[in-house]
Amino acid sequence: xxxSLSRRKGAAFVLGVSAGLVAASVAHAxxxxxxxxxxxxxxxxxxxxxxxxxxxxxxxxFGGTTPYGQITDQFITEVCEVDPNLEDFNYAxxxxxxxxxxxxxxxxxxxxxxxxxxxxxxxxxEGEKCxxxxxxxxxxxxxxxxxxxxxxGPIELDGNGDPTQVSYALLKMGxxxxxxxxxxxxxxxxxxxxxxxxxxxxGEREGDGVLTIGSLLPQTGSLAFLGPPEFAGFDxxxxxxxAAGGVLGNDVVGLAGxxxxxxxxxxxxxxxxxxxxxxxAIVGAASSSVTLTVIDxxxxxxxxxxxxxxxxxxxSDYPDRGLYFRTAPPDVYQGDVIGQFIINxxxxxxxxxxxxxxxxxxxxxQAIETIEESGGExxxxxxxxxxxxxxxxxVGQLAAADADAIWLCGFNESSRILRSMVEQGIxxxxxxxxxxDGNIGNALGADYDAGQ
Numbered sequence: 001x002x003x004s005l006s007r008r009k010g011a012a013f014v015l016g017v018s019a020g021l022v023a024a025s026v027a028h029a030x031x032x033x034x035x036x037x038x039x040x041x042x043x044x045x046x047x048x049x050x051x052x053x054x055x056x057x058x059x060x061x062f063g064g065t066t067p068y069g070q071i072t073d074q075f076i077t078e079v080c081e082v083d084p085n086l087e088d089f090n091y092a093x094x095x096x097x098x099x100x101x102x103x104x105x106x107x108x109x110x111x112x113x114x115x116x117x118x119x120x121x122x123x124x125x126e127g128e129k130c131x132x133x134x135x136x137x138x139x140x141x142x143x144x145x146x147x148x149x150x151x152x153g154p155i156e157l158d159g160n161g162d163p164t165q166v167s168y169a170l171l172k173m174g175x176x177x178x179x180x181x182x183x184x185x186x187x188x189x190x191x192x193x194x195x196x197x198x199x200x201x202x203g204e205r206e207g208d209g210v211l212t213i214g215s216l217l218p219q220t221g222s223l224a225f226l227g228p229p230e231f232a233g234f235d236x237x238x239x240x241x242x243a244a245g246g247v248l249g250n251d252v253v254g255l256a257g258x259x260x261x262x263x264x265x266x267x268x269x270x271x272x273x274x275x276x277x278x279x280x281a282i283v284g285a286a287s288s289s290v291t292l293t294v295i296d297x298x299x300x301x302x303x304x305x306x307x308x309x310x311x312x313x314x315x316s317d318y319p320d321r322g323l324y325f326r327t328a329p330p331d332v333y334q335g336d337v338i339g340q341f342i343i344n345x346x347x348x349x350x351x352x353x354x355x356x357x358x359x360x361x362x363x364x365x366q367a368i369e370t371i372e373e374s375g376g377e378x379x380x381x382x383x384x385x386x387x388x389x390x391x392x393x394x395v396g397q398l399a400a401a402d403a404d405a406i407w408l409c410g411f412n413e414s415s416r417i418l419r420s421m422v423e424q425g426i427x428x429x430x431x432x433x434x435x436x437d438g439n440i441g442n443a444l445g446a447d448y449d450a451g452q
Contacts, residue, residue, distance in 0.1 A: 047076075047080035047083075047084050047085070047086050048076065048080065048086055048087065048088070048089055049087070049178070049442070050087040050088075050178055050442035050443065050445065050446050052176040052177055052178050052445065052446075052449065053449075054175075054176045054177045054178075054445070054449055055175065055176065056175055057173070057174075057175055057176055057177030057445070057448075057449075058177070058418070058419075058422045058427055058428065058429060058448070059173040059177045059418065059427075059428055059444070059445055059448055060173055060174060060175045060177070060428060060429065061172065061173065061428045061429065061432070061433070062172070062173045062418070062428040062433050062434075062435060062440075062444075063170050063171065063172040063173070063183075063341075063433075063434055063435065063440070064170070064171055064434060064435025064436055064437065064439060064440025065168050065169070065170055065171075065187075065334055065337050065338045065341070065434070065435075065436060065437065065440070066090055066168065066169055066171060066436070066437035066440055066441075067091070067094065067152075067166055067167070067168055067309075067311075067328050067329055067334070067437060068089075068090070068167065068168060068169035068171070068186070069093055069151070069152040069153030069167045070153065070167065070186055071089065071092075071093045071151055071152065071153075072151075075092075075093060075096075075151045076089065078236055078240075079092050079096075079229070079232045079233060079236050080232075082232040082235050082236050082239075083228055083229075083231070083232040085228070086228055086229055086232060087225075087228070087441075087442045087443060087446070088225065088226075088228070088229055088441040088442050088443060089229050090225075090226055090229055090437065090441055091226055091229060091230050091233070091286070091308050091309045091328070092151075092229035092230060092232055092233035092236075093150070093151035093152035093153075093233060094152045094233070094308035094309065094327040094328055095217070095229075095230045095231075095233030095234050095237070095283060095308040095309075095327075096150065096151045096152075096233035096234070096236055096237040097148075097150035097151055097152050097155060097237075097308070097327050098237075098283050098306045098307070098308045098325075098326075098327050099213060099233075099234055099237035099238060099241070099252075099254075099283060100132075100133050100148065100150060100237050100240075100241065101120060101123060101124060101148060101150075101155070101306070101325075101327075102116075102120070102211070102213060102280075102281045102283075102304065102306060103133055103211060103237075103241050103247045103252060104119075104123045104133065104136050104137065104140070104146065104148055105117070105119040105120040105122075105123050106119075106207075106211050106247050106248065106280070107137050107140050107247055107248065108122070108123055108140055108146075110248070111207040111248075112207035112208065112209065112210065112211045112212075112247070112248065112280045113205055113206045113207030113280075114201060114203055114204060114205040114302040114303075114323075115201070116207075116280075116304075117201045117304050117322060117323050118198065118200075118201045118322070120157065120161070120304070120306075120325055121157045121158070121159060121161065121198050121325075122145070122198070123136070123146050123147075123148050124147065124148055124155045124156060124157045125147050125156045125157065125192075125194065126145065126147060126194075127139075127144065127145030127146040127147040128144050128145065128146055128147060129146075129147050129149060130146050130147070130148055130149075131148070131149050131150065132240070132244075133237075133240060133241050133244050134240075134244035134245075136148050137244065137245075151233075152167075152327060153167050154192065155327060156192040156193075156194070157325065158194055158195055158196060159194060159195075159196040159197045159198040159199055160196060160199055160316055160317065161199070161320075161324055161325035161326060162316055162326065162329070162330050163190070163326070163327060163328070163329045163330075164190050164191070164192050164193060164194065164195070165188070165189075165190040165191065165192035166188070166189055166190050166329035166333055167186055167187070167188055167189075168186070168187040168188075168189060168333075168334065168337050169184050169185065169186050169187070170184065170185040170186075170187065170341060171183075171184055171440050171441070172184070173428070173444075173445060176445075177445035177448060177449055178442050178445045178446075179440075179441070179442055179445075187337055187341075189329070189333045189336065189337055190329070190333060198322070199320070199322035200322050201321065201322040201323065202321040202322060202323075203299075203300075203302040203321055203323070204302060205301070205302030205303070207280065208278065209248055209249075209250060210248075210250045210251075210253060211246075211247040211248065211250070211252045211253070211280055211281075212252075212253040212255065212277065212278055212279050212280050212281075213238070213252060213253070213254055213255065213279065213280065213281045213282070213283060214254075214255040214257050214270070214271075214273075214274030214277070214279040214281070214282045214283070215230075215231065215234050215254070215255065215256055215257050215282070215283050215284055216257050216258075216259045216267060216270055216271065216274070216282050216283065216284025216285045216290075216294070217230045217231055217234065217257070217258070217259055217283070217284045217285070217286055218230075218258070218259050218260070218261070218285070218286050218287070219231075219258035219259075219260075220258055220260050220261075220264075220266065221259070221260040221261030221263070221264070221266070221287075222261045222263075222287075222386060222411035222412050222413065223261060223286050223287055223411055223412070223438070224412070225412065225441055225443030225444075226286050226309060226441075227286075230284075230286060230308060230309070231256070233308070234254065234283060235254065238252050238254040255273075255274055255277055255279060257270035257271075257273065257274055257282075257284075258270055259284050259285040259286060259287065259290050260290070261287060261289075261290060261411075262287070262289050262290055262293065262357070263387065267285060267290050267293060267294050268293065268294060268297070271294045271297055271298060275297075275298075275301050275303065279303060280303065280304065281303060281304040281305070281306060282298055282303060282304070282305050282306070283306050283307070283308065284305075284307055284308075285307060285309075285310070286307070286308070286309040286310070287309075287310075287357075287359065288310045288311060288312030288314065288315060288357075288358045288359040288362075289312075289357045289358050289359060291305070291307055291310050291315065292312075292314065292315070292318075292358060295315075295318065295320060295324060298323070299320050299321045299323040299324065300321075302321075302323070303323065304323050304324075304325065305320070305323060305324045305325075306324075306325045306326065306327075307324075307325075307326040307327075307328060308326070308327050308328060309326075309328045309437075310326050310328055310359075311328050311329065311330055311331045311334060311359060311362075311363065311437065312330070312331060312358040312359045312362045312363075313330050313331050313332055313362040313366070314358045314362060315330070316330050316332075331359070331362045331363040331366050332366055334363060334366070334436065334437065335362075335363050335364070335365065335366025335367040335369070335370060336366055336367075336369075336370045338363075338367050338370075338407060338434055338436065339366070339367045339368075339369070339370025339371045339374065339376075340370060340374065341434065342367075342371060342376070342405050342407065342434060343370075343371060343374040343375070343376050345405070345432065346404075347376065347403075347404040347405035347432060348375070348376050348377060348404055349376070349377050349378075349379045349401075349402075349403045349404045349405075350371055350376055350377070350378055350379065350403055350404065350405050350406070350407060351378075351379055351380040351381075351382075351398045351401045351403035351405075351406050351407070352364055352367065352368065352378060352380070352381045352382070352406075352407045352409075353381075353382040353383075353384060353394060353395075353398055353406070353407070353408050353409070353410075353417070354382075354383060354384070354407075354408075354409040354410065355383075355384060355385075355386040355409065355410045355411065355413070355438075356383045356384060356385055356386070357386075359438065360383070360409050360410065360438075361383070363409055363436060364381065364383075364409060367407060368381065379401045379402075379403050380397055380398055380400075380401035380403065382394045382397050382398060384410075384417075386410060386411060386413045388413075390420075391413075391416060391417045391420050392420050392424075394417075395417065395420040395421050395424055395426070396424060398421070398426060399421075399424045399425065399426050403431065404431075404432070405431065405432040405433070405434065406421070406426060406431050406432070406433045406434070407433075407434045407435075407436075408421075408433065408434070408435055408436075408439065409435065409436040409438060409439070410436075410438055410439050411438045411439060412439075412443070412444075412447060412452075414435065414438075414439035414444060415444055415447035415448040415452055416452070418444075418448060419448065419451075421433075
């Protein structure tokens with residue numbers, strides 16, 4: 001567990017679209033969005049910025065943690081060329097890196113069969129540093145060991161496939177109910193040290209020389225706001241790899257697929273289709289709970305599952321046959337980060353509310369541990385059903401607790417919970433409030449403004 005964080009103000013990156021061309025610009029402290037995206041505007045004229053007509057919004061000050069490296073303006077330019085209508089960049093870089101690591105592991109192993117899974121951890125650490133597929137592939141061709149650091153920053157996977165060094169951002173809402181880049185803080189957690197040997201790869205599956213990667217990402221469901229940046233990162237990685245000559249001399253084949261959420265069997269259907277199309281790897285899911293519904297089917301087929309966004313600690317020691325990996329850090333980091341933010345900001349009594357699933361419960365458990373070990377007190381902990389039609393009763397329990405600060409962790413239902421909080425006098429304007437990667441983003445503000 002981390003007890004000291006490197007907190008630093010950092011510029012977030014925003015993109016402008018001019019004369020049909022995407023141009024990168026860095027949004028420094030105090031910068032304003034261009035005309036049409038701020039007060040009184042309604043059109044999307046800037047990639048990565050959701051339009052807003054709101055002034056003095058209810059969500060101003062709401063801040064949430066999310067895995068988020070200080071991605072470069074070049075990466076943002078390129079990902080916005082893939083999808084100029086992006087409103088958020090959450091997990092775009094982590095998705096890009098998942099695809100690239102898979103491709104490098106296949107190059108290292110010389111096969112797209114199951115054997116390449118045993119090379120995934122190794123291409124991320126203890127070798128010669130490189131930061132693109134082409135650069136790393138050339139080093140491998142020269143017989144070098146490589147250490148890929150990607151679009152999301154340094155990547156050091158442990159033997160179980162978990163990151164051991166990660167960067168988080170604390171994103172905060174401004175007065176227009178959208179992320180204010182000037183308020184973003186970046187936090188580093190983890191020491192990058194490998195603590196266990198690589199999990200042995202179990203199973204048999206021959207390769208055919210053509211690396212085929214399926215996506216299992218949310219086009220629909222409660223995490224659909226994460227879908228566009230993740231798909232853009234996926235498509236950009238495939239395009240970059242193929243522009244560099246592909247893998248094993250052939251173009252990578254990318255298969256699009258929707259994960260939905262746990263209220264449907266969409267993920268199961270997508271996995272069946274990808275396996276029938278001879279996928280060598282599946283990138284996804286975003287939701288830890290969705291991953292847990294299909295991981296056994298994927299790994300039993302001898303196929304790698306590589307998530308850009310899973311954070312549940314339940315997956316760290318899951319019996320995955322050595323075939324599950326992720327570029328998103330487990331909640332042992334994020335829970336500790338948010339707990340320390342709350343305590344370091346001077347709050348001693350905290351009320352927590354999280355959705356009842358593997359992700360929400362594990363993140364809450366770690367946050368509670370950090371808060372209490374740091375001398376704080378958890379005065380209320382409410383677990384809710386995200387499918388409920390009303391959250392007034394649960395919010396009432398938080399209001400009755402009279403806490404110094406509130407932590408809310410959920411998915412797209414968070415906008416309705418926040419509306420109830422505002423109505424009961426414990427909104428972000430009344431009580432310091434924190435969120436998590438499942439709800440922080442411009443989509444939250446857009447949903448809130450739309451009454452969704």
